[in-house]
Amino acid sequence: MSLSDDSRKAVEPTPQGRFVFLNAPQPGGSSSVVPPATNDGMLIVDRSGKVAPLTRQADVVWRVPHGGRSIPLNQRFAQMWQLPRRVVNRLVAESNLRGALKKQELEVFFQPQANLLSGEIDGVEALVRWRHPSRGLILPDTFIPLAEQTGLILTLGDWVLRAACEQNAEWIRSGMRPLRMAVNISARQLDQPGLTDIVEGVLSDTGLGSNWLELEVTETATMRDPVKSIKALHDLRDLGLRISMDDFGTGYSSLAHVKDLPLDTLKIDRSLISGVTKSRSHAAIATAIVAMADGMDLEVVAEGVETRAQLAFVKGIRCDRYQGFLLGRPEPANQLGSVLEHSASERAA
Ligand code: C2E
Ligand code: MG
Ligand code: MG
Numbered sequence: 001m002s003l004s005d006d007s008r009k010a011v012e013p014t015p016q017g018r019f020v021f022l023n024a025p026q027p028g029g030s031s032s033v034v035p036p037a038t039n040d041g042m043l044i045v046d047r048s049g050k051v052a053p054l055t056r057q058a059d060v061v062w063r064v065p066h067g068g069r070s071i072p073l074n075q076r077f078a079q080m081w082q083l084p085r086r087v088v089n090r091l092v093a094e095s096n097l098r099g100a101l102k103k104q105e106l107e108v109f110f111q112p113q114a115n116l117l118s119g120e121i122d123g124v125e126a127l128v129r130w131r132h133p134s135r136g137l138i139l140p141d142t143f144i145p146l147a148e149q150t151g152l153i154l155t156l157g158d159w160v161l162r163a164a165c166e167q168n169a170e171w172i173r174s175g176m177r178p179l180r181m182a183v184n185i186s187a188r189q190l191d192q193p194g195l196t197d198i199v200e201g202v203l204s205d206t207g208l209g210s211n212w213l214e215l216e217v218t219e220t221a222t223m224r225d226p227v228k229s230i231k232a233l234h235d236l237r238d239l240g241l242r243i244s245m246d247d248f249g250t251g252y253s254s255l256a257h258v259k260d261l262p263l264d265t266l267k268i269d270r271s272l273i274s275g276v277t278k279s280r281s282h283a284a285i286a287t288a289i290v291a292m293a294d295g296m297d298l299e300v301v302a303e304g305v306e307t308r309a310q311l312a313f314v315k316g317i318r319c320d321r322y323q324g325f326l327l328g329r330p331e332p333a334n335q336l337g338s339v340l341e342h343s344a345s346e347r348a349a
Contacts, residue, residue, distance in 0.1 A: 094150050097130075097143055101155055105131050108163045109330035112339055113182070113301060113323040116315050121340055123180035123214070125323060126164035127330045128156070148186050157189045158198060165206040165213065167333050172212070176340065182214040182244060187221035191228065196235040203239065210240035214265065217243065219251045222261060233262045244301070249289055259296065266293050268319070270304025277309045290317045 100106055110124040130138040147153040161183050168181040189195060203210050215236060222229040222245075233243050244265035245258065249272040258266075268289055275282030286302075293300045302314035305324030314322055328339045 090146070093143075093146055094152070097147060097150075097152055097156075100130050100132070101152070101159065105133070106156065106159065107131050107332060108160055108167070109332055110164075110167070110336050111323060111330040112328040112336070113180075113321050114327055115321050116302075116319055121179070121327070122321070123182060124336070125182040125216070125330075126160060126167075126184070128160050129330075144186070148188055151188065153186045153188050154192060157186060158202075160184075161199065162202050162206065165202050165208045168212055169206045169208040171333075172208070178212055179340070180212055180214055180242070181208075182216050184216045184246065185221075187218070187224055190217055190221050190232055191225070195232060196239065199236060199241070200239055203241075211242075214242040214244050216246040216267065218246050219248065219254070219257070223252065223254075223257060226257065226260070230260055230262070237262050237264075247303075249285060255292065263296075263298055265299045265301055267301045267303050267323075268314075270324075273302050273304045273310055273314065273324070274306070276313045277307070283313065286314070287317045290319055294318075 107129050108126050109129050110126055112121045113123040113125060114121045128140050128144075130140075130143055132138050144153070147156050164181050164183045168179065172178050185195075192198075199213075199215070202208075203213065217229075217233070222233070237243055242264040243262060244267055245261070245263055246267050247269045248266045250269045266289065268286055272282050272286050272289075276286050277283075290300050299321065300319045302310075302319045302322040303324065305311050305314060305322045305326050307326065310324075311322065311326060328336075331339065
């Protein structure tokens with residue numbers, strides 16, 4: 001683990017910054033470092049580049065592999081700073097996430113999607129989770145934004161893409177009816193100059209046909225630099241895969257912008273679907289999105305369908321496909337088998 005360049009800048013000692021070595025011998029004989037009592041945090045960076053907050057717990061954790069000795073006041077640490085708590089928290093979170101990637105604590109779960117006409121499950125969305133050794137399963141909303149800010153999303157995103165394609169290729173090889181695999185691509189990944197080459201490499205390494213891959217982008221991501229995004233999406237689509245616009249109906253939902261993008265699918269956001277049976281405006285917007293998508297030859301996926309009434313509604317307005325807890329939650333690949341085998345036709349009926 002090491003600090004990214006950005007983070008290094010953030011912890012560069014300033015003239016005002018002060019080192020936090022406290023030389024006073026501690027009760028019990030051995031000298032140690034006293035954790036801060038204020039809102040500020042102390043950050044330690046060891047010689048391998050590992051970052052940790054200096055807390056009483058960190059001290060205790062340190063003692064275990066160090067024969068019970070407290071954090072020493074010698075050259076073990078490359079650097080120590082007193083920093084605002086918020087900065088410490090962020091650096092530690094970044095370091096932890098980097099560690100999670102290295103220690104292979106990330107896992108991809110898969111949530112089924114079904115065709116609304118046939119009721120059959122015909123695809124899954126790959127959704128990343130962090131299986132933390134002490135905190136349990138951590139959902140992506142808590143670490144994807146950090147990964148995005150720090151650039152770690154590039155490594156993480158490549159890993160998810162590869163894992164998802166590998167899994168899909170394996171399912172297909174095992175004789176299962178082929179499914180479409182949807183993978184989320186973040187704004188930073190979309191800006192990456194070599195994205196098409198990466199995707200092409202993953203498809204070739206895993207042996208997955210590009211027609212079984214769909215990349216999900218958000219409107220916000222494509223609006224950061226529309227011209228560049230349009231080019232990137234065209235290049236990706238030329239590989240033979242599909243492009244889906246995720247979370248549609250939440251942001252600007254600019255029709256002018258959407259018409260310029262090479263898209264195959266619009267996913268109506270869960271926040272809209274959750275209101276369709278209770279709010280006339282939600283229902284009207286969802287209906288308008290389907291009409292618009294129809295005129296542009298786009299497929300529509302209703303996301304976050306939780307109730308039978310919502311299912312009936314999205315079927316009624318002629319969405320093409322749906323995804324949601326009613327059909328199935330995101331699950332690890334080995335637990336999804338029964339969901340995939342079980343015909344979804346009853347549920348969609
Ligand atoms: P998303 O791409 O819009 O994914 C759909 C989210 O809605 C998932 O949350 C899914 O579990 C949740 N969901 C689906 N159906 C229902 C439902 O019926 N009810 C409720 N309450 N929730 C439902 P999850 O897995 O927590 O992911 C949250 C977001 O994190 C994703 O939203 C996506 O933006 C991001 N994300 C997840 N995995 C990745 C990844 O590998 N890369 C990137 N860049 N982003 C990811
Ligand atoms: Mg998505
Ligand atoms: Mg979504």
